[in-house]
Amino acid sequence: MNLILIATIAALVIPMYEAAQDNDIWQKMLAFSSIATKASIVILIVSVLRDDWMIGVVGVIILSVGNAALMLLAQILKRLNEL
Amino acid sequence: MCWPTVRVVEVTVNDSYLYAIILLMPLTAFMVIFQANPYHALVIRGILGAVSALVYAVLGAADVALTEALVGTMLAITLYAIAVRSSLVLRLGILREDEPEAENLDLKRLIADLHSITSKKHLRLELVPYEDRHALQQALWKKEIHATCSRLCQPEEARYETTIRVEYLYEILKTELSSPITSLSYLNLPTLEEKH
Amino acid sequence: MIDILGYTCIVIGIAFWFWGTWPLIGDRSVLFKLHSLSVADTLGSMSIILGLLLKLPSEWPLLILALISLAIWNTVLGYVLAYCSSSGGDRER
Incomplete structure (x- = not known):
């Protein structure tokens, strides 16, 4: 199980590197969406690993709310490019 | 289901993944700090929030x-995006008669020059057309716009004049703008008591 | 037996993750990356959650909720991102 967690963290680092080196804002947004999903999945894995219901609830809420934040930000950035 | 349980997390050898996860946080924090463009910094702030x-x-x-x-990711980033968008802007008032069209090459080139300078400083350039010179002056005096750009009445070698009321914008444009089309001037407005 | 099945699901999910995330690094267009990311990432995440569900069935309401919200939100998000990035990009060019 520890190995699995290390592997997921390695997968989390790839989009972070991408967000740091790319200069296009939409590529950064893609990396952000990828990281948001992956982080909440890692929270879920940890909650199952520890058999902790509370962390699991938080993981599910972050999973559904983080995506809403992304959509809001994408709409605002789109308006920004129009002007 | 055990709700209010207080758990003390002990880092043992078994929990070595914890170090890897915690290490991600200062990494993203440094990424936020070294980002020059405010919008890119906002997106990376979102990544920092998730991590x-x-x-x-x-x-x-x-x-x-x-x-x-x-709060930290959703609300703060949305509010910051709106705030940055409405504050990092150079509003340039122009006359409606010389709005940049196909035949008005001078103004078009001037606007392109200004655009390249402002985008270098991550500013947005917003053109606000006005009906006549009087309305343009009024708008500058009432601080609805930051600068005006209009055709000179008796053209010399510069055919346009640009008047700026914000000092640091004037400083930036004075050093960066090398176009012979326009003359630059700074207008020091008195601070008004009433708010508009 | 079920434990092994769960682990297999999780490992398959992580493989999907790497497969979907790797194209992010390259120099391709946003839509290409979005396609690989939304397909492989969502499938990988769903497979991981399925594996977790097999491993620990007592948390099933949470994990089913995560599965559903993942399936719905990620598809919607893919559409929204594609719409925003393409119309914004047209204005820039």
């Missing part, structure tokens, strides 16, 4: 993680 929510949840602070995800 720190992950760290808090893994360390057992479920409530802090939830607050970070809801």
Whole structure:
């Protein structure tokens, strides 16, 4: 199980590197969406690993709310490019 | 289901993944700090929010993680995006008669020059057309716009004049703008008592 | 037996993650990356959650909720991102 967690963290680092080196804002947004999903999945894995219901609830809420934040930000950035 | 349980997280050799997760947080924080473009910094701030929510949840602070995800990521970033968008802007008033059209090459080139300078400083350039010279002056005096750009009445070698009322914008444009089309001037307006 | 099945699901999910995330690094267009990311990432995440469900069935309401919200939100998000990035990009060019 520890190995699995290390592997997921390695997968989390790839989009972070991408967000740091790319200069296009939409590529950064893609990396952000990828990281948001992956982080909440890692929270879920940890909650199952520890058999902790509370962390699991938080993981599910972050999973559904983080995506809403992304959509809001994408709409605002789109308006920004129009002007 | 055990609700209010207080868990003390002990880092043992078995939990070595914790170090890897916690290490991600300063990494993203440095990425935010070294970002020059404010919008890119906002997106990376979102990444920092997601990563720190992950760290808090893994360390057992479920409530802090939830607050970070809801307030720190969603609300703060949306508000900051709106604030940055409405404050980092150069509003340039022009006359409606010389709006940049196909035949008005001079103004078009001037606007392109200004655009390249402002985008270098991450500013937005917004053109506000006015009906006549009087309305343009009024708008500058009432601080609705930051600068005006209009055709000179008796053209010399510069055919346009640009008047700026914000000092640091004037400083930037004075050093960067090398176009012979326009003359630059700074107008020091008195601070008005009433707000507009 | 079920434990092994769960682990297999999780490992398959992580493989999907790497497969979907790797194209992010390259120099391709946003839509290409979005396609690989939304397909492989969502499938990988769903497979991981399925594996977790097999491993620990007592948390099933949470994990089913995560599965559903993942399936719905990620598809919607893919559409929204594609719409925003393409119309914004047209204005820039």
